[in-house]
Amino acid sequence: MDIFDKLTILADAAKYDVACTSSGAHRRKQAGKLGNIMPRGCCHSFSADGRCISLLKVLQSNICAYDCCYCINRKSNDIPRTSFTPRELADLTIGFYRRNYIEGLFLSSAVVKNPNYTCELMLQTLRILRLEYEFKGYIHAKIIPGADISYIRAIGFFADRLSVNIELPSEQSLRLLAPDKSKKAILQPMEQIRNEILSNRQQIVEYQKGQSFSKAGQSTQLIVGATPENDYQILKLASAMYRKYALKRVFFSAYIPLVDHRNLPSLDTKPPLLREHRLYQADWLLRFYGFEAEEILDEQNCYFNPYLDPKSNWALKHMEYFPVEINKAPYNMLLRIPGVGITGARNIMIARKATKLDFTDLKKMRIVLKRAKYFITCKGKMMPGIGCDTKHALEGLILNQGKKSAFLLGAHQLSFFEPTSEDIYQCLSGQI
Amino acid sequence: MSERPDIIYYYDGTLEGLFCCIYESYAKKEIPLDIIDHHRAQLQFFNTKYIHTVHQKSERVKNGLLKKAGRKVYVFMKKAFLTCIPQKEIILLRFARLSFAQGMKVKSLLSHPDVDVLNRAVKHLNRETELLLGFLRFSEYGGVLVSVIEPKNQVLPLLKPHFCERFSGEAFLIFDQTHHQALLYYKGHSKICEMNAIRLPQANKEEQGLRLLWKQFYRTIGISSRYNPTCRRTHMPKRYWRNMTEFQHFELHTGTDEHNEDILLICPNSNNGIKT
Ligand code: SF4
Numbered sequence: 201m202d203i204f205d206k207l208t209i210l211a212d213a214a215k216y217d218v219a220c221t222s223s224g225a226h227r228r229k230q231a232g233k234l235g236n237i238m239p240r241g242c243c244h245s246f247s248a249d250g251r252c253i254s255l256l257k258v259l260q261s262n263i264c265a266y267d268c269c270y271c272i273n274r275k276s277n278d279i280p281r282t283s284f285t286p287r288e289l290a291d292l293t294i295g296f297y298r299r300n301y302i303e304g305l306f307l308s309s310a311v312v313k314n315p316n317y318t319c320e321l322m323l324q325t326l327r328i329l330r331l332e333y334e335f336k337g338y339i340h341a342k343i344i345p346g347a348d349i350s351y352i353r354a355i356g357f358f359a360d361r362l363s364v365n366i367e368l369p370s371e372q373s374l375r376l377l378a379p380d381k382s383k384k385a386i387l388q389p390m391e392q393i394r395n396e397i398l399s400n401r402q403q404i405v406e407y408q409k410g411q412s413f414s415k416a417g418q419s420t421q422l423i424v425g426a427t428p429e430n431d432y433q434i435l436k437l438a439s440a441m442y443r444k445y446a447l448k449r450v451f452f453s454a455y456i457p458l459v460d461h462r463n464l465p466s467l468d469t470k471p472p473l474l475r476e477h478r479l480y481q482a483d484w485l486l487r488f489y490g491f492e493a494e495e496i497l498d499e500q501n502c503y504f505n506p507y508l509d510p511k512s513n514w515a516l517k518h519m520e521y522f523p524v525e526i527n528k529a530p531y532n533m534l535l536r537i538p539g540v541g542i543t544g545a546r547n548i549m550i551a552r553k554a555t556k557l558d559f560t561d562l563k564k565m566r567i568v569l570k571r572a573k574y575f576i577t578c579k580g581k582m583m584p585g586i587g588c589d590t591k592h593a594l595e596g597l598i599l600n601q602g603k604k605s606a607f608l609l610g611a612h613q614l615s616f617f618e619p620t621s622e623d624i625y626q627c628l629s630g631q632i
Numbered sequence: 633m634s635e636r637p638d639i640i641y642y643y644d645g646t647l648e649g650l651f652c653c654i655y656e657s658y659a660k661k662e663i664p665l666d667i668i669d670h671h672r673a674q675l676q677f678f679n680t681k682y683i684h685t686v687h688q689k690s691e692r693v694k695n696g697l698l699k700k701a702g703r704k705v706y707v708f709m710k711k712a713f714l715t716c717i718p719q720k721e722i723i724l725l726r727f728a729r730l731s732f733a734q735g736m737k738v739k740s741l742l743s744h745p746d747v748d749v750l751n752r753a754v755k756h757l758n759r760e761t762e763l764l765l766g767f768l769r770f771s772e773y774g775g776v777l778v779s780v781i782e783p784k785n786q787v788l789p790l791l792k793p794h795f796c797e798r799f800s801g802e803a804f805l806i807f808d809q810t811h812h813q814a815l816l817y818y819k820g821h822s823k824i825c826e827m828n829a830i831r832l833p834q835a836n837k838e839e840q841g842l843r844l845l846w847k848q849f850y851r852t853i854g855i856s857s858r859y860n861p862t863c864r865r866t867h868m869p870k871r872y873w874r875n876m877t878e879f880q881h882f883e884l885h886t887g888t889d890e891h892n893e894d895i896l897l898i899c900p901n902s903n904n905g906i907k908t
Binding site: 212248554 | 737740741742743748765766767768769770771772777779794797798799800801802838842844845846848849850852853854855856857858859860861862863864866867868876877878
């Protein structure tokens with residue numbers, strides 16, 4: 201098989217993995233060597249589905265010995281099989297990188313023979329890239345659950361980021377759908393990676409030398425919609441992972457049915473893109489806005505409101521905190537106003553030092569007044585004609601974004617077109 | 633100080649030249665109606681005055697700005713000068729005057745009309761730079777990496793540090809077709825120079841092969857059940873597609889590489905044409 205067909209098969213098999221960022225590490229140039237890393241990451245293209253392409257995302261091989269029933273590569277599936285040789289993959293990476301097609305390599309693999317053998321193959325690729333070609337670009341490697349710690353360590357020293365995919369949000373689901381994997385086999389490497397990163401950091405501080413281990417930390421991915429877990433369970437799991445394993449990112453992936461199986465949603469199920477979108481919004485609130493998972497959802501309200509983003513949803517339920525005075529409120533309160541983002545809040549902090557702000561100033565500073573106006577005062581006054589009460593705000597917000605989000609994400613996600621404010625009231629009080 | 637609505641300054645199109653206009657404006661206690669690059673001069677109904685670029689004068693303005701308003705404001709002005717907004721010169725002159733009057737505070741006057749316009753322009757420039765760091769594509773011709781871009785703003789000075797760092801062991805050329813400038817880099821040396829056009833030879837087999845592989849990767853990686861052209865266009869505006877390998881059509885070239893001409897890159901304003 202030639203390299204063109206191999207690339208087609210092995211990129212196709214890897215494309216459902218969502219993590220494609222190249223952020224979180226920084227490496228300055230070394231004169232004459234190929235590559236550096238930008239701390240913020242960089243998108244080199246966007247695919248037809250609108251996702252960022254940053255890394256050459258491929259499998260080393262799709263010849264899998266396991267039989268996870270949600271996966272196209274499972275051994276019982278009849279598809280063409282192939283592997284890159286380490287040299288082929290290293291050369292391809294360099295060829296793409298020099299032409300500025302990519303930021304680096306995202307290397308994953310199906311389980312060839314057994315986890316250790318697979319890791320050895322991946323390791324060879326990384327060795328050629330890092331040692332022989334002295335490649336300094338970004339490398340994200342997937343750890344194969346069940347591999348020996350020595351492999352994890354070796355790969356971690358070559359890679360900038362490691363990840364272990366949890367995929368299924370609970371142990372029952374895992375047992376049902378991925379019989380060859382266990383929760384332990386997944387969580388153990390995550391723990392090892394965390395410890396390795398911690399001890400490596402100490403070493404670097406102590407001796408001022410040494411190679412760094414997985415500089416950009418580790419991440420994981422959860423599949424949404426293949427199994428019955430609700431949004432609250434998934435969000436709680438994500439927030440626990442951030443805490444326990446010091447993860448850099450948790451990625452969510454709307455399940456796309458590729459396999460017909462009695463334990464899985466039927467093939468005509470649409471991927472739950474709106475749920476995925478809401479999970480990412482909530483994830484931002486957790487990571488950058490100082491929210492706790494329990495503030496966003498709870499046992500009674502265990503699904504996201506389809507019409508409203510989680511922040512607006514929270515604000516509407518906590519009108520006692522509003523309106524907020526723009527010229528006085530502390531930074532973390534500004535962050536809680538719907539329509540005010542991180543940049544917006546920072547701009548307000550800077551600008552209000554120079555002069556007292558009013559609504560026209562806010563508009564110039566890219567505050568989304570359409571949403572924010574129900575929650576703020578400037579110099580003690582609400583915007584003329586706007587009241588600060590739930591009903592008012594609710595109707596305003598829905599008109600502004602309810603229809604839009606249903607529209608943007610495909611109306612087929614929701615069973616209705618034009619939500620009435622009653623529908624939304626129900627969502628708000630958790631009746632849907 | 634008198635506003636003189638009847639005079640227009642001509643200058644040589646450089647930042648130094650603009651600083652001399654600022655100097656003139658202070659010396660004559662006047663604010664001109666407009667400042668125009670003399671290369672783009674048209675017949676005027678107003679009085680015009682050509683402001684000669686004098687190094688000492690521009691240095692005085694630069695040092696004054698640094699002292700009065702700080703490095704950040706100075707760097708901001710330098711960037712704003714690279715943007716594509718109409719009448720940037722006269723806006724920058726007013727901004728400089730504002731900076732002399734208000735000092736460092738000038739950057740936090742976010743709602744002042746001139747500050748606002750410049751802020752937006754610089755944001756646009758920054759975004760374009762950021763996008764091009766990713767969207768710019770090289771092709772290899774005889775060991776030299778060559779790229780053609782068509783940015784709205786003059787991004788080459790801002791692209792320079794990144795690409796010189798990333799490809800420090802390579803020889804490359806980035807041609808800005810909009811502004812007829814090129815960034816050249818070879819063995820640790822880089823320069824930006826004027827360049828009118830570029831003629832590229834037929835790509836060799838290896839280059840063609842990699843292009844096809846990349847196009848195939850691009851086609852494969854999209855998930856059809858999530859097809860979302862609106863989202864793609866927001867992140868990657870269409871005007872960049874023209875110069876991106878994944879959207880280009882290539883004639884498959886089957887002949888031998890013998891016919892390839894050497895690339896001859898000539899910079900009219902510098903005496904070292906690079907021949908490869
Ligand atoms: S081990 Fe990975 S590649 Fe193999 S079937 Fe399971 S999920 Fe798919």
